[in-house]
Structures are given as structure tokens and as C-alpha cells.
Amino acid sequence: MTTFALVHGAWHGAWCWERLVPELEALGHRAIAIDLPIEDPSASFDDYADAVCEAVVDQPRDDLVVVGHSLGGLTVPLVAARRPMRHLVYLCALTPIPGQPFVQQMREDAAMLNADYPKGLGPKDALGRRAWVDNELAAFHLFGDCDDATISAAVARLRPQALNPYGVPCSLRTFPDVACTYVVCAEDRMVNPDWSRAMARDRLGAEIVEMPGSHSPFLSRPKELASILARRT
Template sequence: MSTFVLIHGANSSSWDWHLVAPELRALGHEVIAPDLPTGSPTATLTDYTDAVVKGIEDHDPKVPDDLVVVAHSLGGFTAPLVCHRVPARLLVLVNGMIPRPGETVADWWSNTGQSEATAGTDYDEHETFFHDVTPELEAKALAQVTGQGEAAMLQPWPAESWPEVPTKHLVGRDDRLFPAVWARGLARQRLGITTDEMDGGHYLALSRPAELALRLDAYTH
């Protein structure tokens, strides 16, 4: 059994994980899914990290030694900071961003080549994020939107290095925000790791929660 810490992405909340959490619990794991202060214009990545660490400590003041920290999308900027502060056994990025020391979220898009990887593609909220999510879930997801504060986008990533924690990189083959071919190259370049893939787009936690939970569970064995 592991304790999964599920970190959501930008402009959102822990609701994003509401279908994955019960699947993980059914597999025998504990789940912590904190809300980050993404809607606050002044909240920084440090504040996001504090919110996750507080969620872990509120769950168990002793801090479990079986933590698996999972991050979706922008959560990739927060998760490694959490792993610098708590004894995680594993870090998993699910369509997650991979920062470098001193890099801001605002600069990450051009620094990584994401802008070029999606050049020529017209941005459309449905097609980019929810093309494989049911209309009912898409409507509920849009109702959870918190807004995305600017301070976190402009704070240089404060860690001096990636944490010394085994890291997995899982992507959806049909992610239209972070195309799989580009994402594989980024993981090799920045972390020196091989990417795992599964069917689905950017919101795997909404489109394929049961399969995602099984993938996460498999990483613990």
C-alpha cells in the first residue's frame, strides 16, 4: 500500500482527481488530494508547495514514508518542490511540466519548444483539453475553474536541482497541449528518463481514470 499525493494543474482544483481517488483506494492505497491556491493572484509556487505539505501533514502528522507524489500538467512545477521537503518514494508526472532551476512558468513554453511543437494549431479549449472527455464531465470541469494567479507564473523555479527521487513520466498519446513526441524528447533531455504512454489526451484523470489508477498502482510494485 502507498499514500498517493495527487497534485492538480493550473486554473483548477483537486476535483480533477475525484474519479481517480476512489479507484486508488479500491486498490488498497490512501489518497491525499489537496487544493492549491491557484486562484490567488499573489500565491507563488512556494505557496503551492506549502499547501501540499500541509495537506500531507493534516492527513498524518508523522508524514508517511510511502508517499507517491503525482502531478498533472502545471503540477509538475510543484511536485518536485514537495519531494525536496517530504520523504517521497516516487514522483510521477502525468502530462506534467518539467522545470529547470530558475525557470519561470511563463518562460517554460518557449524554452522547451512547446510553442513550436504546437505551432499551426488553433487553440480551442474543448479540442485542446477535453476532446476525449464526456460532455457532462467537461461541463463539470469548467465549473471548477478557479482562475490562474500570475505570481506563480512569474516566480523562478526555486529548487537548485531535481529531487533525488525516482521519477516516472506518463503521457497521453493524444495530448494536444503537450504532444507525445515532443514530451518524450523533453523527458529525455531534462531528466534522462524514458516516457510511458497510454491512450488519452491531456485530462487522463477525467477521460480514463480507472486505467490511470492501474498505471499508478503498477509503479508501486
């Protein structure tokens, strides 16, 4: 039995994995969905990594696969630098540049993200956080191949994302030496699939797996995603 540690991205929470967890369990595995302190303006990506490590502290090396979705891709290599694991999976994920703050990467790499997504976000609140205020744009960018009921339920649970972590230089000196896979969703409307392919190849040296669908396959295609993840065990 493998334990999958599931690390969500910006605006989400552990809830987003609720359809994937039973699919992994049906294949004989265990899944731990972790809530990151994304609303805390004082928390950094290193604090996010600490939360993941605390959640899996009792898991042996050979039984642990860590999965990071979207902005969670900035957290999961920090986890791999802190503790051993069997495999690291980037799912429609962003990735850090060691020593560089993410805000610099956002300024310099125009191909990384869909340039229109900020139109759906409100201004920073008093704590320096941004939240989705346009539900249609949230649906388009985050849940493009989900049905209406799934979209409504998911959008209602989105949380504000603190921007402080974006300005903190990545604490990695180099990427950890762990086998990794990058899962590209071909119709992703948030993280550019062409960017994902090139980055996974050139920056991570990762195995690249492609699947259909948009940015949130854990909601739209959980059975197919579980099958892909189970093959990393």
C-alpha cells in the same frame, strides 16, 4: 497501502481527481487530492508546494507517491525537495528548469505547449489571472477524449489561474534525487507528447509510460490511470 498525493494543474482543483480516487481506493490505496491556491495572485509555486507538504505532513516516506498533472509538474519536484517520498509521477506535465522562471521557458520552448490554447483564454483580470472564456477550446485542449457530460461539468468548475508564479525563478538548484515516472498521453492536445517524451528522457531521466487519450485521463480513463499509478508502489 500507498498514499497518493494528487496535485492538479492550472485552472483545476482537487475536484478533478474525483473519478481516480475511488479507483485507487479499490486497489487498496489511499488518495489525497489537494487544492492549490491558484487564484491567489501572491502565491508562488513554492507556496503551492507548501500546501502539498502540509496536506501530507503525517505520511511516512515509504508510503508516499506524489502525482503532478500539467502545471502541477512545476510544483511536485519542489515537494520532493522538501520531504522524502517513494516516487514522483509527472502526468502530462510541464517541468521546471532550475533557477529559471517558467515564463522564460514558455518564450523559449515553442515545442512545449499547443500554441493555440491561449485563444481560449480571456485577458488578465485586475488580479493578474486568466480564465477560460471559450468553452469549446477548453474542451478541445483539456478534455479531448471525455464525453459531453463530463466536459460540461469540468468546464463549469475551471478556475482563474494567477500568472504571478510564472515569473518567479524556480527555487530548485537541481532536480531532487527521487525515482520518477512520466506518463505521456498519446493524444494530448495541451502538452506536446513529443516534447514530453524528450524532456522526460533528457531532463528528468524518468521512466516513460505511455497511455492512450488526451490531457485529462483522470476523467476519461481513471481505471487505466489508477492501474499505472499502482504499479509505481
